[in-house]
Amino acid sequence: MSFQRPLFRHPNLPKNELGFAKADYEGTLSTLCAGCGHDSISAAIVQACYELNVEPHRVAKLSGIGCSSKTPTYFLGNSHGFNSVHGRMPSVATGASMANRTLKYIGVSGDGDSASIGMGQFVHVIRRNLNMVYIVMNNGCYGLTKGQDSATADVGSKSKAGSINPFQPIDLASMAIELGATFVAQSFSGDKRQLVPLIKAAMDHRGFAFINVISPCVTFNNNVGSTKSYDYVRDHIEATATIDFVPHAEEITAQYDPGTETEITLHDGSLLHLKKLANDWDPMDRISAASAMQKARSKGQILTGLLYINEDAKNLHETIESVPSPLNQLDETDLCPGSAVLDDLMMSLR
Amino acid sequence: METTNVNDPEYYHKVVDCQYACPAHTPVPEYIRLIAAGRYADAYMINWESNVFPGVLGRTCDRPCEPACRRGRVEEEPVAICRLKRVAADHKGDVIDRIPQGPFTPNGKKVALIGGGPASLTVARDLAPLGYEIHVYDEQISGGGMMRSQIPSFRLPESVLNEEVNFILDMGIHTHFKHYVDSLSALLPDYDAVFVGTGAPKGRDLKLPGREEGDANIHIGIEWLASVAFEHTHSIGKKVIVLGGGNTAMDCCRTSRRLGGEEVKVVVRSPFEDMKASPWEKEDAMHEDIPILNNHVPKSFEVKDGKLIGMTFDRVEAQYDENGKRSLISTGEPPVFVEADDVLIAIGQVNTFPWIERDLGLEFDQWGMPVVSKQTYQSTLPKVFFGGDAAFGPENVITAVAHGHGAAISIDLFCQEKEVANRPAPRTNLFHQKMGIHEWSYDSAVASDQRFVVPQADKSVTLKDRKLEVELGFDERTAFQEAQRCLNCDVQTVFTETKCIECDACMDVCPTSCITFTENADEESLRTQLSAPALNTDQDLLVSDTLKTGRVMIKDEDVCLHCGLCAERCPTSAWDMQKFLYNTPKAGISVT
Ligand SMILES: Cc1cc2nc3c(=O)[nH]c(=O)nc-3n(C[C@H](O)[C@H](O)[C@H](O)COP(=O)(O)OP(=O)(O)OC[C@H]3O[C@@H](n4cnc5c(N)ncnc54)[C@H](O)[C@@H]3O)c2cc1C
Ligand SMILES: Cc1ncc(C[n+]2csc(CCOP(=O)(O)OP(=O)(O)O)c2C)c(N)n1
Ligand code: SF4
Ligand code: SF4
Ligand code: SF4
Numbered sequence: 001m002s003f004q005r006p007l008f009r010h011p012n013l014p015k016n017e018l019g020f021a022k023a024d025y026e027g028t029l030s031t032l033c034a035g036c037g038h039d040s041i042s043a044a045i046v047q048a049c050y051e052l053n054v055e056p057h058r059v060a061k062l063s064g065i066g067c068s069s070k071t072p073t074y075f076l077g078n079s080h081g082f083n084s085v086h087g088r089m090p091s092v093a094t095g096a097s098m099a100n101r102t103l104k105y106i107g108v109s110g111d112g113d114s115a116s117i118g119m120g121q122f123v124h125v126i127r128r129n130l131n132m133v134y135i136v137m138n139n140g141c142y143g144l145t146k147g148q149d150s151a152t153a154d155v156g157s158k159s160k161a162g163s164i165n166p167f168q169p170i171d172l173a174s175m176a177i178e179l180g181a182t183f184v185a186q187s188f189s190g191d192k193r194q195l196v197p198l199i200k201a202a203m204d205h206r207g208f209a210f211i212n213v214i215s216p217c218v219t220f221n222n223n224v225g226s227t228k229s230y231d232y233v234r235d236h237i238e239a240t241a242t243i244d245f246v247p248h249a250e251e252i253t254a255q256y257d258p259g260t261e262t263e264i265t266l267h268d269g270s271l272l273h274l275k276k277l278a279n280d281w282d283p284m285d286r287i288s289a290a291s292a293m294q295k296a297r298s299k300g301q302i303l304t305g306l307l308y309i310n311e312d313a314k315n316l317h318e319t320i321e322s323v324p325s326p327l328n329q330l331d332e333t334d335l336c337p338g339s340a341v342l343d344d345l346m347m348s349l350r
Numbered sequence: 351m352e353t354t355n356v357n358d359p360e361y362y363h364k365v366v367d368c369q370y371a372c373p374a375h376t377p378v379p380e381y382i383r384l385i386a387a388g389r390y391a392d393a394y395m396i397n398w399e400s401n402v403f404p405g406v407l408g409r410t411c412d413r414p415c416e417p418a419c420r421r422g423r424v425e426e427e428p429v430a431i432c433r434l435k436r437v438a439a440d441h442k443g444d445v446i447d448r449i450p451q452g453p454f455t456p457n458g459k460k461v462a463l464i465g466g467g468p469a470s471l472t473v474a475r476d477l478a479p480l481g482y483e484i485h486v487y488d489e490q491i492s493g494g495g496m497m498r499s500q501i502p503s504f505r506l507p508e509s510v511l512n513e514e515v516n517f518i519l520d521m522g523i524h525t526h527f528k529h530y531v532d533s534l535s536a537l538l539p540d541y542d543a544v545f546v547g548t549g550a551p552k553g554r555d556l557k558l559p560g561r562e563e564g565d566a567n568i569h570i571g572i573e574w575l576a577s578v579a580f581e582h583t584h585s586i587g588k589k590v591i592v593l594g595g596g597n598t599a600m601d602c603c604r605t606s607r608r609l610g611g612e613e614v615k616v617v618v619r620s621p622f623e624d625m626k627a628s629p630w631e632k633e634d635a636m637h638e639d640i641p642i643l644n645n646h647v648p649k650s651f652e653v654k655d656g657k658l659i660g661m662t663f664d665r666v667e668a669q670y671d672e673n674g675k676r677s678l679i680s681t682g683e684p685p686v687f688v689e690a691d692d693v694l695i696a697i698g699q700v701n702t703f704p705w706i707e708r709d710l711g712l713e714f715d716q717w718g719m720p721v722v723s724k725q726t727y728q729s730t731l732p733k734v735f736f737g738g739d740a741a742f743g744p745e746n747v748i749t750a751v752a753h754g755h756g757a758a759i760s761i762d763l764f765c766q767e768k769e770v771a772n773r774p775a776p777r778t779n780l781f782h783q784k785m786g787i788h789e790w791s792y793d794s795a796v797a798s799d800q801r802f803v804v805p806q807a808d809k810s811v812t813l814k815d816r817k818l819e820v821e822l823g824f825d826e827r828t829a830f831q832e833a834q835r836c837l838n839c840d841v842q843t844v845f846t847e848t849k850c851i852e853c854d855a856c857m858d859v860c861p862t863s864c865i866t867f868t869e870n871a872d873e874e875s876l877r878t879q880l881s882a883p884a885l886n887t888d889q890d891l892l893v894s895d896t897l898k899t900g901r902v903m904i905k906d907e908d909v910c911l912h913c914g915l916c917a918e919r920c921p922t923s924a925w926d927m928q929k930f931l932y933n934t935p936k937a938g939i940s941v942t
């Protein structure tokens with residue numbers, strides 16, 4: 001019986017710059033259904049953190065409720081984590097970030113967790129541009145409660161029990177662009193080649209980075225007629241571009257061709273190299289991103305890849321000018337700067 | 351790469367590293383599981399079927415399976431396969447009613463086996479139940495060959511050897527002991543077939559200055575060991591030099607320590623690391639306070655007043671050319687004198703066949719070895735077959751057993767007037783093991799324990815009695831723990847491409863990064879592009895047929911733990927854990 005993963009790893013596993021192997025970024029063995037798309041996304045997060053040389057103890061994982069929200073247990077076992085209540089991950093993330101803005105925050109949510117009960121929280125965390133990665137593992141259903149249609153289920157999509165969904169879906173990625181999110185991407189759990197660089201870029205992005213990942217629920221929503229099944233998604237995805245993430249430390253050698261390729265420099269100097277760009281699409285232009293989304297939808301396609309990026313917007317901490325150091329490192333002199341400072345403050349309010 | 355043909359029985363056989371490496375292809379994981387289950391007699395019988403001497407081999411086998419064992423690639427040390435075999439033998443209880451008992455219905459054919467070592471005894475065991483009248487000839491007083499004359503009792507108690515030799519002889523074998531065969535041609539007319547299992551009975555000598563003058567105290571290692579075993583020799587001088595770096599040298603030095611040798615030294619020409627002896631035999635010798643002087647080339651025997659007083663040696667250094675070929679270069683230092691009352695020469699064995707007439711049509715090659723087929727063990731005289739050390743030079747007991755099985759098949763085919771080259775195929779079976787969501791019929795959890803050490807009796811006792819066994823064997827509890835280290839490599843990961851939905855679950859869960867979904871390419875580039883680089887080219891890649899997305903699934907067999915997680919995480923059972931049983935062909939099984 002195997003409820004535990006064996007301790008042995010491949011002897012030739014490469015190590016990253018910190019001396020960690022990929023295995024050092026794993027969590028405990030997943031208890032999700034065999035073949036659940038969410039597990040692949042967990043694996044992509046592990047891969048991305050390994051490749052980015054992230055120090056595990058500098059990451060906090062946050063989630064709500066759902067199969068998707070369970071996944072933080074299954075990756076980054078050496079990082080901080082908080083499994084909150086249904087739909088409330090954004091407030092917990094905001095609070096944590098207020099207390100310590102030096103950590104990297106990865107929020108994991110589901111389509112139920114974000115598009116239904118947590119919708120209010122979702123829109124406000126975008127509005128505030130909190131510095132975090134927000135991943136929705138989107139399976140078009142409430143997996144954990146046995147597969148009821150969620151708010152992202154497409155109209156006409158057939159459930160496992162045979163009923164047809166009569167309601168319009170909420171398109172989370174379009175909504176995020178509309179609300180001013182500064183990094184919006186869409187991907188598929190079965191395409192790590194695209195997903196891993198997207199997660200890396202999102203983690204390096206300074207501000208709110210949203211990734212909507214279509215992630216089939218094999219148990220309740222992988223049937224014929226479902227628009228979130230492995231087969232359907234594979235048949236209908238269309239990428240904006242192929243994406244390469246070049247970390248800032250690496251020397252850039254490749255030349256790019258401005259017609260069909262573009263390069264985006266992230267804040268820390270890392271590069272996103274996009275190839276085979278879709279027509280009429282500019283990742284730095286919100287309007288073109290929104291219209292590319294609309295066009296794809298009208299053709300019945302699922303547009304994946306980077307959709308929109310803005311490296312110049314102020315994030316929440318910059319806007320409110322929060323203290324750079326973690327709150328638990330503030331000492332008495334920081335917290336009680338003395339009567340002179342108080343006097344100045346009083347004067348400024350007169 | 352091409353899609354792997356898993357219908358070739360050798361594909362999955364090769365995944366069971368230990369069984370594949372075993373010359374007799376003993377189904378190792380199958381018996382290890384039985385030991386873990388406390389079913390010692392069943393475990394013993396599986397061994398007995400394959401290797402005929404489980405009690406002997408569980409103590410003395412050269413264990414080619416252990417360096418091959420997958421566990422040694424996953425962590426430091428392989429499973430203690432050999433010593434687990436001994437556990438089965440030690441705890442089996444009475445198995446006599448499971449051993450074939452005569453009288454067997456005669457088939458009218460008579461076979462002579464010359465030499466009573468493991469090769470001949472294996473032929474006897476395989477053929478007697480088929481009705482052959484078997485006659486064994488050996489110049490020794492009883493059967494067992496070098497297992498009796500050479501392997502010392504402190505490694506192999508006589509009672510263990512006797513039991514297993516008698517299992518065979520009691521099948522109604524006609525024994526002709528104390529009978530040296532001095533003519534093959536004299537025997538030929540009386541038998542339908544003859545098997546030669548006479549071993550490599552002659553020890554090499556070392557002709558150096560002083561050899562003849564010191565002769566009274568200079569002995570050929572294997573002759574001396576035999577004379578100790580047969581109780582003709584009971585003592586040796588206080589100071590002993592043993593020349594040679596193989597296992598015979600180790601047995602000579604350790605036996606000397608038990609017959610009165612106080613300062614026993616092993617002297618070898620080569621560097622320590624290049625010595626032929628198994629690492630564990632060197633350790634055991636050193637544990638008994640026997641120093642090993644390496645890089646010393648013998649120069650002369652020193653004799654004073656007609657009596658041996660020691661030897662002189664030149665000191666050398668090993669140098670290797672670009673092809674790795676070694677030469678021993680003198681360091682230029684003055685020769686070293688080592689005192690000795692007796693010297694044992696253990697520098698190798700040779701085959702001699704003075705009793706085989708050279709005009710019978712039985713060809714010998716330029717080195718005086720018979721011309722023998724590696725597949726059929728047949729000589730150029732069709733009714734004469736060879737096996738064991740006599741066939742291709744000195745090896746070990748398990749190789750002799752493997753030859754015996756092969757020769758028995760040939761002799762049976764030959765006597766039934768069938769084509770000897772047309773061999774029966776191995777019998778294989780592949781059967782799935784799923785019992786529930788997380789349940790398999792085998793213990794799929796992988797134990798993290800390091801190899802357990804076999805306890806030994808204290809040398810203050812063992813050095814006083816040459817018959818006292820040094821190794822004590824695992825107790826049942828430790829045996830269970832050691833057995834749990836086995837990775838069950840025979841429970842195969844079987845992949846069915848038509849069921850795969852490419853969800854990546856197996857690839858993500860695999861603890862040792864064995865699985866990759868990727869575009870197909872040639873083997874060389876694929877090996878570097880997998881989830882973990884597949885640098886061990888001795889191990890195969892399992893390549894699937896093309897999948898829906900145009901990719902293929904590639905599994906590197908190298909460090910698969912057979913943990914079953916891929917199959918547990920697969921939503922469609924595209925992966926399944928299936929037990930593969932591989933039985934080598936046996937005499938008497940019809941050719942299909
Ligand atoms: C010191 C020593 C230690 C060893 N230790 C090990 C060990 O630990 N593990 C291991 O696996 N192997 C060991 N070996 C090797 C192993 O003993 C042999 O490889 C194996 O016994 C070969 O088996 P066989 O059947 O070919 O012949 P043998 O065992 O050599 O038997 C041949 C028999 O034929 C008889 N014979 C020969 N010529 C005639 C004739 N003309 N007429 C009648 N009888 C004849 C001989 O008396 C002998 O009994 C050791 C060898 C030596 C020398
Ligand atoms: C406040 C509250 N309301 C309802 C639930 C019941 N509930 C648990 S999970 C879930 C939906 C989860 O769906 P989603 O976020 O899409 O996750 P999935 O399981 O599909 O990954 C619901 C409604 C709850 N746990 N808490
Ligand atoms: S119910 Fe669906 S979403 Fe939940 S673990 Fe199973 S497959 Fe995944
Ligand atoms: S782990 Fe077990 S089955 Fe695998 S090679 Fe070693 S002994 Fe054989
Ligand atoms: S059994 Fe499957 S999961 Fe386990 S090590 Fe082998 S390939 Fe990987």
Ligand SMILES: [Mg+2]
Nearest residue numbers: 110111139141
């Ligand atoms: Mg969901």
